[in-house]
Amino acid sequence: MIRAKFTCLSNTLNHETQTATVVLTPVTNSASEENLTFWKYTPAGHIELQICNPGAFAQFAVGTDYYVDFTAV
Numbered sequence: 001m002i003r004a005k006f007t008c009l010s011n012t013l014n015h016e017t018q019t020a021t022v023v024l025t026p027v028t029n030s031a032s033e034e035n036l037t038f039w040k041y042t043p044a045g046h047i048e049l050q051i052c053n054p055g056a057f058a059q060f061a062v063g064t065d066y067y068v069d070f071t072a073v
Helices: 033-041
Strands: 002-014 019-026 047-051 065-070
Touching: 002 033
Parallel strands: none
Antiparallel strands: 002 019, 002 065, 019 047
C-alpha cells in the first residue's frame, strides 16, 4: 500500500445533474512536518472525481486534508 496526503481544492455541484466534481491536490510543504514529508515525495499532481452520491460528495470539504491509500488488487 502507498499512502498519500491530498487537500480538497474544490467541490463543485452541477445542479442539473446532481453530480459533484471534487478536485484534490497534494499537500503543500508549509502546514506541518508531516505535510513536508508527503510533499517531498509527491510535490505535484491532482485527483479529480465525479461523484453522484450526495452523501459521498458532502464529505469533501474545501481546504481539508485527506489521506489517500493506493492498494493493488
